[in-house]
Amino acid sequence: MSNTEQPQTCQCDGDSCDxxxxxxxxxxxxxxxxxxxxxGIFLHQVAQAKNAAEAATDAVRWGILVDxxxxxxxxxxxxxxxxxxxxxxxxxxxEIAAHWIRKVTLRDKAxxxxxxxxxxxxxxxxxxxxDVCPTGASFKRPDGIVLVDKHICIGCxxxxxxxxxxxxxxxxxxxxxxxxxxxxxxxxxxxxxMCVDQVDQGGQPSCVTGCQHxxxxxxxxxxxxxxxxxxxxxxxxxxLRADLSLNPGIRYHGL
Amino acid sequence: MKKIHYSEIPGKNIGFWAIxxxxxxxxxxxxxxxxHMEHEGHHVTGMSNQIIWGIPHIFAxxxxxxxxxxxxxxxxxxxxxxxxxxxLGRISAWMSICLLIGGLAILxxxxxxxxxxxxxxxxxxxxxxxxxxMILYNGFFVIVGVYLWFMMERKxxxxxxxxxxxxxxxxxxxTTGTGSIFGFLVAREAYDTAVLAPLFIVLSFSLGLAIFxxxxxxxxxxxxxxxxxxxxxxxxxxxxxxxxxxFYFVLIYHATNLYITNQHGFENFILADGGIYTTxxxxxYVVLGTVMPMALLNCPKPAGKRWSIAAASxxxxxxxxxLLYVIIIGGQAYPLEIFPGKEVIExxxxxMAQGGYYQYSPSQWEIMLGLMGVSIxxxxxxxxxxxxxxxxxxxxxxxxxxxxx
Numbered sequence: 001m002s003n004t005e006q007p008q009t010c011q012c013d014g015d016s017c018d019x020x021x022x023x024x025x026x027x028x029x030x031x032x033x034x035x036x037x038x039x040g041i042f043l044h045q046v047a048q049a050k051n052a053a054e055a056a057t058d059a060v061r062w063g064i065l066v067d068x069x070x071x072x073x074x075x076x077x078x079x080x081x082x083x084x085x086x087x088x089x090x091x092x093x094x095e096i097a098a099h100w101i102r103k104v105t106l107r108d109k110a111x112x113x114x115x116x117x118x119x120x121x122x123x124x125x126x127x128x129x130x131d132v133c134p135t136g137a138s139f140k141r142p143d144g145i146v147l148v149d150k151h152i153c154i155g156c157x158x159x160x161x162x163x164x165x166x167x168x169x170x171x172x173x174x175x176x177x178x179x180x181x182x183x184x185x186x187x188x189x190x191x192x193x194m195c196v197d198q199v200d201q202g203g204q205p206s207c208v209t210g211c212q213h214x215x216x217x218x219x220x221x222x223x224x225x226x227x228x229x230x231x232x233x234x235x236x237x238x239x240l241r242a243d244l245s246l247n248p249g250i251r252y253h254g255l
Numbered sequence: 256m257k258k259i260h261y262s263e264i265p266g267k268n269i270g271f272w273a274i275x276x277x278x279x280x281x282x283x284x285x286x287x288x289x290x291h292m293e294h295e296g297h298h299v300t301g302m303s304n305q306i307i308w309g310i311p312h313i314f315a316x317x318x319x320x321x322x323x324x325x326x327x328x329x330x331x332x333x334x335x336x337x338x339x340x341x342x343l344g345r346i347s348a349w350m351s352i353c354l355l356i357g358g359l360a361i362l363x364x365x366x367x368x369x370x371x372x373x374x375x376x377x378x379x380x381x382x383x384x385x386x387x388x389m390i391l392y393n394g395f396f397v398i399v400g401v402y403l404w405f406m407m408e409r410k411x412x413x414x415x416x417x418x419x420x421x422x423x424x425x426x427x428x429x430t431t432g433t434g435s436i437f438g439f440l441v442a443r444e445a446y447d448t449a450v451l452a453p454l455f456i457v458l459s460f461s462l463g464l465a466i467f468x469x470x471x472x473x474x475x476x477x478x479x480x481x482x483x484x485x486x487x488x489x490x491x492x493x494x495x496x497x498x499x500x501x502f503y504f505v506l507i508y509h510a511t512n513l514y515i516t517n518q519h520g521f522e523n524f525i526l527a528d529g530g531i532y533t534t535x536x537x538x539x540y541v542v543l544g545t546v547m548p549m550a551l552l553n554c555p556k557p558a559g560k561r562w563s564i565a566a567a568s569x570x571x572x573x574x575x576x577x578l579l580y581v582i583i584i585g586g587q588a589y590p591l592e593i594f595p596g597k598e599v600i601e602x603x604x605x606x607m608a609q610g611g612y613y614q615y616s617p618s619q620w621e622i623m624l625g626l627m628g629v630s631i632x633x634x635x636x637x638x639x640x641x642x643x644x645x646x647x648x649x650x651x652x653x654x655x656x657x658x659x660x
Contacts, residue, residue: 155367164442173296187367
């Protein structure tokens with residue numbers, strides 16, 4: 001600015017003044033372009049995200065496909081990612097510690113084939129935990145994510161009795177250092193939230209992004225063009241306890 | 256039958272107040288343990304993410320099931336017109352209210368958030384059988400309260416048969432609801448069966464009657480009132496029938512499971528390999544809780560003797576406790592079958608239970624909570640009998656006519 005308004009005070013020679021002017025104009029142009037274009041790129045990136053006031057809809061059904069053939073034996077990256085993201089601490093008390101996701105290794109009784117897989121809330125279409133909850137604290141969002149309303153959970157644990165996957169944990173002791181995005185409370189029940197706050201902003205659950213082996217695929221089960229829907233169409237997958245007809249949102253390949 | 260005169264129990268001797276004091280002490284200790292549990296969190300109990308409901312729930316369900324059973328005595332007089340039972344109607348109704356208060360006190364105080372009781376009472380999910388139970392429990396207080404009032408109030412006396420019928424129907428629904436808390440759990444091998452509802456109903460018959468007999472014998476002995484052998488023997492005969500009915504339903508429950516191949520693992524666990532649960536089933540329920548009381552009530556030598564009726568009633572309570580322990584805690588101790596056809600060889604969350612099933616050791620805190628509920632029931636029943644005329648002055652055979660149709 002001073003370059004143009006006060007040429008008489010300029011200490012430089014002609015060429016260097018031109019260079020400075022050129023630099024100034026090009027930087028200004030770059031900043032202006034960035035200011036205009038970047039939000040567009042960002043908005044494009046989160047085109048699927050909903051704003052905070054917008055309710056979840058049943059236009060989507062979120063789900064995860066776990067490829068057990070890629071899930072490495074002994075790897076716990078997804079569990080670490082979940083624990084870190086949601087502030088879960090185990091403190092060597094597995095019987096009372098909160099497990100939103102756990103690693104399980106199975107052996108087929110007939111063939112002896114072994115599988116390793118992560119197990120978490122299966123986000124059922126017909127969740128027994130929601131059916132039995134006396135206050136309605138356990139609820140299913142229209143987009144299929146099953147959650148606990150910590151404000152009206154009375155801590156009766158009936159949902160834990162009803163869950164076929166042992167996916168819920170009761171908070172047995174006071175909690176410190178909570179994460180603001182994953183509120184928890186002593187005396188209430190909790191389980192995998194599918195990192196709902198991240199999903200609502202167009203992101204993915206931390207277990208999925210934390211998996212180094214590409215064994216977890218997150219997406220909209222209802223959208224035939226989504227990667228998960230295409231994959232499910234292409235490969236064999238199973239629901240855990242399919243006999244209960246709960247239609248979980250988590251599917252497993254290779255079991 | 257002669258005219259029945261009711262009166263309050265005197266309750267003036269030291270023994271009475273000593274009993275009340277002892278019960279008050281247990282209640283105070285129980286409340287202290289509740290404070291500790293709520294302050295520290297449930298990690299001070301033996302309950303975990305595997306054994307979700309523990310000993311407090313056994314005490315609570317025992318008392319709740321007994322509540323509807325204790326009311327049976329009044330129903331037999333009012334609904335089925337058995338004259339000999341009519342003098343027992345008032346205390347039967349009052350005792351059932353007190354049993355329910357005791358049971359619910361435990362359930363509520365075991366909640367993770369007992370301070371949210373108001374939420375539980377005002378926010379309902381009507382698909383939940385648990386929510387329905389809350390309505391059934393509250394309704395029970397109202398209906399049985401009205402029934403009791405109609406029985407005692409001369410002006411309303413003509414209406415008490417209607418109230419008695421309503422209370423009888425309500426109690427059947429209530430126990431069906433209690434049994435269905437487990438019957439509706441599709442995921443667990445021990446539950447997910449409609450037979451649990453009628454099983455809980457017949458269990459309420461035997462358990463409620465046994466507790467009623469024990470209370471009657473204790474109070475009439477303590478207050479030196481007459482309790483006829485004829486009436487006691489009639490109650491004892493009824494207890495035999497109820498014990499047999501419970502055994503029948505337990506038999507059906509296990510026979511059905513033994514027929515279904517994928518239930519064999521669970522049956523093997525309860526009946527053969529389940530450690531404490533197997534012991535409690537065979538020794539606690541079958542031998543002590545069924546065979547022994549049946550023998551005491553029916554073998555010629557002990558039959559009809561007061562000690563034998565009291566012992567049989569006490570053993571019935573032991574049997575019911577054992578059976579509920581096996582069903583409720585044993586049902587959780589057996590690991591969930593999440594992956595049929597596969598065995599879990601490694602898990603980060605105890606899917607592979609040690610020794611084939613989950614361990615549970617109740618802590619002193621939860622036992623004290625359970626005993627608190629029992630104490631509330633006894634204290635409230637005794638106190639009510641002291642301030643209101645619930646008990647007949649005499650239940651002698653020449654007053655009651657125990658052989659009346």
